[in-house]
Amino acid sequence: xxxxxxxxxxxxxxxxxxxxxxxxxxxxxxxxxxxxxxxxxxxxxxxxxxxxxxxxxxxxxxxxxxxxxxxxxxxxxxxxxxxxxxxxxxxxxxxxxxxxxxxxxxxxxxxxxxxxxxxxxxxxxxxxxxxxxxxxxxxxxxxxxxxxxxxxxxxxxxxxxxxxxxxxxxxxxxxxxxxxxxxxxxxxxxxxxxxxxxxxxxxxxxxxxxxxxxxxxxxxxxxxxxxxxxxxxxxxxxxxxxxxxxxxxxxxxxxxxxxxxxxxxxxxxxxxxxxxxxxxxxxxxxxxxxxxxxxxxxxxxxxxxxxxxxxx
Amino acid sequence: xxxxxxxxxxxxxxxxxxxxxxxxxxxxxxxxxxxxxxxxxxxxxxxxxxxxxxxxxxxxxxxxxxxxxxxxxxxxxxxxxxxxxxxxxxxxxxxxxxxxxxxxxxxxxxxxxxxxxxxxxxxxxxxxxxxxxxxxxxxxxxxxxxxxxxxxxxxxxxxxxxxxxxxxxxxxxxxxxxxxxxxxxxxxxxxxxxxxxxxxxxxxxxxxxxxxxxxxxxxxxxxxxxxxxxxxxxxxxxxxxxxxxxxxxxxxxxxxx
Numbered sequence: 001x002x003x004x005x006x007x008x009x010x011x012x013x014x015x016x017x018x019x020x021x022x023x024x025x026x027x028x029x030x031x032x033x034x035x036x037x038x039x040x041x042x043x044x045x046x047x048x049x050x051x052x053x054x055x056x057x058x059x060x061x062x063x064x065x066x067x068x069x070x071x072x073x074x075x076x077x078x079x080x081x082x083x084x085x086x087x088x089x090x091x092x093x094x095x096x097x098x099x100x101x102x103x104x105x106x107x108x109x110x111x112x113x114x115x116x117x118x119x120x121x122x123x124x125x126x127x128x129x130x131x132x133x134x135x136x137x138x139x140x141x142x143x144x145x146x147x148x149x150x151x152x153x154x155x156x157x158x159x160x161x162x163x164x165x166x167x168x169x170x171x172x173x174x175x176x177x178x179x180x181x182x183x184x185x186x187x188x189x190x191x192x193x194x195x196x197x198x199x200x201x202x203x204x205x206x207x208x209x210x211x212x213x214x215x216x217x218x219x220x221x222x223x224x225x226x227x228x229x230x231x232x233x234x235x236x237x238x239x240x241x242x243x244x245x246x247x248x249x250x251x252x253x254x255x256x257x258x259x260x261x262x263x264x265x266x267x268x269x270x271x272x273x274x275x276x277x278x279x280x281x282x283x284x285x286x287x288x289x290x291x292x293x294x295x296x297x298x299x300x301x302x303x304x305x306x307x308x309x310x311x312x
Numbered sequence: 313x314x315x316x317x318x319x320x321x322x323x324x325x326x327x328x329x330x331x332x333x334x335x336x337x338x339x340x341x342x343x344x345x346x347x348x349x350x351x352x353x354x355x356x357x358x359x360x361x362x363x364x365x366x367x368x369x370x371x372x373x374x375x376x377x378x379x380x381x382x383x384x385x386x387x388x389x390x391x392x393x394x395x396x397x398x399x400x401x402x403x404x405x406x407x408x409x410x411x412x413x414x415x416x417x418x419x420x421x422x423x424x425x426x427x428x429x430x431x432x433x434x435x436x437x438x439x440x441x442x443x444x445x446x447x448x449x450x451x452x453x454x455x456x457x458x459x460x461x462x463x464x465x466x467x468x469x470x471x472x473x474x475x476x477x478x479x480x481x482x483x484x485x486x487x488x489x490x491x492x493x494x495x496x497x498x499x500x501x502x503x504x505x506x507x508x509x510x511x512x513x514x515x516x517x518x519x520x521x522x523x524x525x526x527x528x529x530x531x532x533x534x535x536x537x538x539x540x541x542x543x544x545x546x547x548x549x550x551x552x553x554x555x556x557x558x559x560x561x562x563x564x565x566x567x568x569x
Contacts, residue, residue: 049569052410073414089407090398102411106317
């Protein structure tokens with residue numbers, strides 16, 4: 001079966017000389033939930049623009065389910081749905097009109113467009129606002145409308161460019177569960193986000209772009225395995241009288257009932273808990289100091305930037 | 313896309329455009345009615361009787377075709393230029409760009425939107441003119457074909473304006489500094505035979521002159537310009553503008569970086 005997306009040696013140079021993408025190649029398999037990460041200005045949005053025909057590429061080829069976007073634009077576009085980073089619907093139209101229009105641009109007959117629009121307005125909690133003009137929708141509603149619009153023609157590949165930016169945690173989590181559902185139903189999803197927790201929760205595979213190059217393209221699991229150490233915060237049931245010394249587990253006291261510890265992933269947590277118990281220290285809860293992917297992402301990108309600095 | 317899919321895409325865009333100008337009818341449909349009514353009152357009723365006849369017709373009857381086509385021209389143009397530029401400005405043109413709908417359907421959809429507004433305004437202004445003059449029709453086929461072709465031509469010109477414009481100022485500059493002077497100097501209020509030879513020759517370089525005269529021929533049976541030449545000019549400009557607009561759309565000019 002053809003991959004959902006094939007990006008082959010894509011280069012993008014702007015007229016001002018900026019090289020946004022430098023021969024970037026990767027594939028996203030059918031059914032995948034793929035995270036496309038990178039710092040600001042790495043080239044993520046340019047790449048998404050090229051895939052969705054909103055940006056002209058300089059060189060290279062893009063195929064969506066085997067259809068070249070240059071040679072077979074209708075076939076490739078009909079399989080794609082885009083949730084853009086910024087709100088880009090007419091603020092004078094209602095959600096119902098926006099969805100029906102979008103379905104019409106994909107050649108979907110009016111009766112079916114009505115049914116699909118109603119379905120997605122219900123699913124994304126916008127039914128009550130179906131006749132409210134876009135300008136009067138809240139930020140979260142606008143974001144959900146962008147998702148509904150991208151899905152109304154039932155795309156096989158959905159690209160989400162920072163879909164939850166500026167959305168409160170409740171809506172974000174409901175979006176996550178919705179995206180998981182449509183992925184489980186067979187839609188391939190590519191997600192870019194600055195919330196690395198989001199990428200870690202949702203995505204199975206990950207690509208990291210920096211300075212227009214793909215510097216990592218692997219499974220989420222194997223990427224996280226590269227994280228040698230994790231820092232944990234431990235909450236204690238009683239104030240600590242003296243900080244114990246435990247081999248291989250450097251402890252730091254944050255306050256009287258909170259400890260911080262660096263844990264080598266190979267050693268695990270069990271020896272630490274055993275040693276703490278031996279010192280009559282009871283741990284009531286534990287959490288990661290920072291998101292694991294976030295730590296790794298910062299490390300990878302800073303290493304890459306150092307490399308770029310020495311060899312521009 | 314299948315032919316049916318293309319048709320659905322086209323009708324979706326056309327309906328959206330019609331919905332847009334009818335929703336804001338106070339800005340789109342009412343002003344031309346007020347403006348042309350004032351023209352009829354001032355030039356026709358007040359000044360007209362003092363002028364007397366023009367080319368053998370009452371001055372009011374002489375200017376009616378020109379005023380109708382002038383309203384059609386400005387409204388067809390303004391509809392497409394402002395609507396398409398708004399779509400670019402608010403970036404909802406991307407809804408169409410990411411869809412499989414080809415650029416030529418987009419171009420025809422916007423053009424027909426301009427045509428629809430031009431026709432609605434044309435009909436309304438014609439109805440208003442009936443209160444001031446006894447409208448006669450010399451050749452209905454010429455009237456209809458000229459008004460449709462003229463509206464298409466200026467819808468396409470408005471599309472070019474919407475495509476090239478960088479800001480809202482650019483949308484108003486062309487109608488104010490180019491379109492209005494050419495329309496006024498295109499023989500709406502006078503026959504170019506009244507002009508000295510040099511200005512007559514210069515007037516022939518004004519493309520709007522050909523449309524106004526062909527339209528007047530449809531109503532009154534008189535024209536300063538030959539009818540086939542008027543049609544040829546109008547169709548020629550339509551083909552050129554359609555080709556240029558389509559080539560720019562295919563390139564994604566001012567839409568794709």
